[in-house]
Amino acid sequence: MLDRESTFADAEIIKTLQTKFVSVAIDQAYQRRQKDTEGDFYRGIAKDSPRGDGSNGGTTQGLYIATPDGKYLGYTNHRSPERIKKFIAESLAKFKPTNVDSIKPEKIDRRYHPVLPKGGLVVRVQARVLDGYEPTDNKWQKIFQSSLSRDNLWLTNKEHESIVNGVIPAKVQRRIARFHLVDNTRGEPPMWRDDEIKSINMKLENGKLTGNASLSTRDGSRTFDCDFYGYVKTSDGMITRFDVIALGKFFGEGTYTKNAPKGKFPLGISFTLADGKDVADPIPPQASRGWLDGYLKN
Amino acid sequence: MQHRLSFYRPVWFFFVVAIVVQSANATDELNEEKFQQLHQSLQTSADEPWRQIPWEISLLNAQNSAAKSQKPIFIWAMDGHPLGCT
Numbered sequence: 549m550l551d552r553e554s555t556f557a558d559a560e561i562i563k564t565l566q567t568k569f570v571s572v573a574i575d576q577a578y579q580r581r582q583k584d585t586e587g588d589f590y591r592g593i594a595k596d597s598p599r600g601d602g603s604n605g606g607t608t609q610g611l612y613i614a615t616p617d618g619k620y621l622g623y624t625n626h627r628s629p630e631r632i633k634k635f636i637a638e639s640l641a642k643f644k645p646t647n648v649d650s651i652k653p654e655k656i657d658r659r660y661h662p663v664l665p666k667g668g669l670v671v672r673v674q675a676r677v678l679d680g681y682e683p684t685d686n687k688w689q690k691i692f693q694s695s696l697s698r699d700n701l702w703l704t705n706k707e708h709e710s711i712v713n714g715v716i717p718a719k720v721q722r723r724i725a726r727f728h729l730v731d732n733t734r735g736e737p738p739m740w741r742d743d744e745i746k747s748i749n750m751k752l753e754n755g756k757l758t759g760n761a762s763l764s765t766r767d768g769s770r771t772f773d774c775d776f777y778g779y780v781k782t783s784d785g786m787i788t789r790f791d792v793i794a795l796g797k798f799f800g801e802g803t804y805t806k807n808a809p810k811g812k813f814p815l816g817i818s819f820t821l822a823d824g825k826d827v828a829d830p831i832p833p834q835a836s837r838g839w840l841d842g843y844l845k846n
Numbered sequence: 847m848q849h850r851l852s853f854y855r856p857v858w859f860f861f862v863v864a865i866v867v868q869s870a871n872a873t874d875e876l877n878e879e880k881f882q883q884l885h886q887s888l889q890t891s892a893d894e895p896w897r898q899i900p901w902e903i904s905l906l907n908a909q910n911s912a913a914k915s916q917k918p919i920f921i922w923a924m925d926g927h928p929l930g931c932t
Contacts, residue, residue, distance in 0.1 A: 552894070552896040552928075553896075556895065556896035556922075557894075559895070562895060562896075562898050562899055564897060565899045565920055566898065566900065568918070569904065569917055569918055569920040570902070570919050572902040572903065572905055572907075572920070572921055573901045573902070573910070573922045574921065574922070574923050574928070575923075575924060575927040575930075576923035577926070579923070585904045585906065586905050589909060590921075593921070608923060609924045609925050610923060612919075612923060613918055613919070614913035614918065614919045616909055616913040616916070616917070616918070616919060620908070621918060631864065636920075640918070645917070648916075650910040650914065651910065653906055674889065696888065697932055717904075736925060776877060777877075778881060779881075785873065791885055793881050795884065816884050816887075817888070820885075822893055827901055828929040828930055830903060831927050834930060
């Protein structure tokens, strides 16, 4: 989210990417592990960068520029717009347009190409810390403090049918609790373990959803207690509206979500049926990475 | 005795008001009005600048498009999806 609010909010960078590049956003934790055509293509670019191809198990995150046939042109892990402009200019100077064949996906590593189950549904999940931060002059911290996170909840066809019939299946409730009642507003959050769900209760009556949940790590270093409120409407056997809020008090942080407010702080999470029009609608749930069966099992 | 009760009356009044207010806050935390306001405020805005960039989310699709247009590929690679939680 820092990049979205800084690098990719710069008018000159936006114009350059619109006109001179094909831009792609990826979770490289997939590509650096994929044993397939796309993984080979990605690692072939990354191996010539300071990051390497990730074969040492480390992250390869950052910004890359490459030719269409996969030749590395440049890399940076900075986000200051001025440094990014320099990086773009230097990489463009090395680029010579040539005829290149499109690469066909001859091999696909299914583990890293999760597909929404047929007849399933995508629900957008967005969260924000509503209060509790101490004032700061640090521009990056300011971005984190007001950021709205984004993830997707996936539901199977069977679960969709169950909700149409007025029942939120227990495993959907637990999936929501474990993977979507998280504070992901400052980065990749720790998910909850199954035994950290102390309680969850979601009730659907005449299209109105209410309930509550309580989560806590064993040592109490992270907790969340919230209420649910919202509406689920159906028509002709399909969910046509899924507008739900989880509102409660969160406590704690994770390795990659440091600088949470001190003490318990209010966290709001919205659930909204995706209509497929948003660029992030097709992105698999964060918790399904390399583990779709496990994600859906809960 | 009468005098002592009169002395404590403002203090009792304060506690009673505090309890009533606290109880009202707890029960009103998620009501219809709050739900409408909060649900709307927790939606992304379609006019965020980064959305003006036509992002691909498949690297091979990006390669295919770059080959066709003879443009370089700009890769935004993060831990967690850049258009999602990072």
